[in-house]
Amino acid sequence: MEYVKFKNADIIVNNSDYLVKKPTNYKNKWHELFGNNNPINLELGMGRGEFIINMAKNYPNRNFIGLELNINQMVKAVEKLSKEKLPNLKLINCDAKEIDKIFGKEINTIYLTFSEPWPKKIDEKKRFTHESFLKLYDKIFKKDKHIILKTDNKGFFAYSLETLSNYWYVFDRVSLDLHNNEIPIPNIMTNFEKKYYEEKRPIYYLDASFKN
Numbered sequence: 001m002e003y004v005k006f007k008n009a010d011i012i013v014n015n016s017d018y019l020v021k022k023p024t025n026y027k028n029k030w031h032e033l034f035g036n037n038n039p040i041n042l043e044l045g046m047g048r049g050e051f052i053i054n055m056a057k058n059y060p061n062r063n064f065i066g067l068e069l070n071i072n073q074m075v076k077a078v079e080k081l082s083k084e085k086l087p088n089l090k091l092i093n094c095d096a097k098e099i100d101k102i103f104g105k106e107i108n109t110i111y112l113t114f115s116e117p118w119p120k121k122i123d124e125k126k127r128f129t130h131e132s133f134l135k136l137y138d139k140i141f142k143k144d145k146h147i148i149l150k151t152d153n154k155g156f157f158a159y160s161l162e163t164l165s166n167y168w169y170v171f172d173r174v175s176l177d178l179h180n181n182e183i184p185i186p187n188i189m190t191n192f193e194k195k196y197y198e199e200k201r202p203i204y205y206l207d208a209s210f211k212n
């Protein structure tokens with residue numbers, strides 16, 4: 001996907017106190033960086049950060065990390081954060097493929113919100129629920145595995161249900177229409193989600209875990 005480019009994006013993001021500039025230095029030390037032993041939750045591909053910023057605001061007793069590859073996407077998150085004081089939030093600018101170099105077994109939950117679906121077979125390995133990514137997640141989950149995924153893309157959702165169940169995840173909740181679910185599911189809408197919601201497109205949701 002092509003995203004809007006911002007002038008000096010690199011400088012703006014690198015000046016933010018929320019950015020962890022050398023994240024590999026904190027492998028197995030993220031609790032020390034946060035200064036507490038609260039659970040650490042990670043969003044891969046946080047985009048402009050609506051989801052992870054609001055999670056950090058709503059749950060001050062949990063730690064959150066937003067990881068994003070595209071520096072231009074991160075500019076908006078950093079701008080929003082310039083008015084906030086959230087000691088339980090950190091940002092990382094890197095490829096999700098690098099997470100095993102950044103984290104030891106210290107992550108409680110991984111959020112995949114509106115991840116790029118990569119519909120072509122040739123791009124299958126880039127999908128965040130491809131087996132190669134599930135194997136990477138094994139290296140960073142603290143004990144039990146826990147993934148929460150939201151998407152508007154039916155194909156990517158069906159694919160994820162299959163790869164996760166083949167990998168022995170159990171589905172604690174699944175919704176084919178998150179905003180019209182009989183039993184409401186607590187939710188924070190992301191930028192993409194607001195747009196799709198207004199277009200009345202269903203949002204697919206799953207909460208999957210594997211208890212060790």
Ligand SMILES: C[S@@+](CC[C@H](N)C(=O)[O-])C[C@H]1O[C@@H](n2cnc3c(N)ncnc32)[C@H](O)[C@@H]1O
Pocket residue numbers: 044045046047048049050051067068069070073094095096097113114115116190191192193
């Ligand atoms: C469609 S956007 C969704 C953003 C946000 N989660 C939301 O719901 O508004 C997908 C984001 O994932 C990022 N992304 C894609 N592949 C990535 C990768 N391998 N590592 C880190 N971020 C990635 C993209 O740059 C983009 O910002």
